[in-house]
Amino acid sequence: xxxxxxxxxxxxxxxxxxxxxxxxxxxxxxxxxxxxxxxxxxxxxxxxxxxxxxxxxxxxxxxxx
Numbered sequence: 236x237x238x239x240x241x242x243x244x245x246x247x248x249x250x251x252x253x254x255x256x257x258x259x260x261x262x263x264x265x266x267x268x269x270x271x272x273x274x275x276x277x278x279x280x281x282x283x284x285x286x287x288x289x290x291x292x293x294x295x296x297x298x299x300x
Contacts, residue, residue: 252292254288259288260284263281266284
């Protein structure tokens with residue numbers, strides 16, 4: 236007999252997949268251009284891009300019905 240009111244142990248949706256290298260690289264390049272280019276901040280650009288892409292995916296995952 237089925238129990239009413241109990242949820243299965245299956246999440247409603249899968250967590251967002253990790254961003255790809257290409258997605259992060261594209262965003263890092265956009266950040267590089269936005270700050271006027273120039274050497275010396277590649278690591279900062281990459282880390283910022285990684286954070287932004289992850290946050291964007293998390294927001295998109297939460298906004299799904």
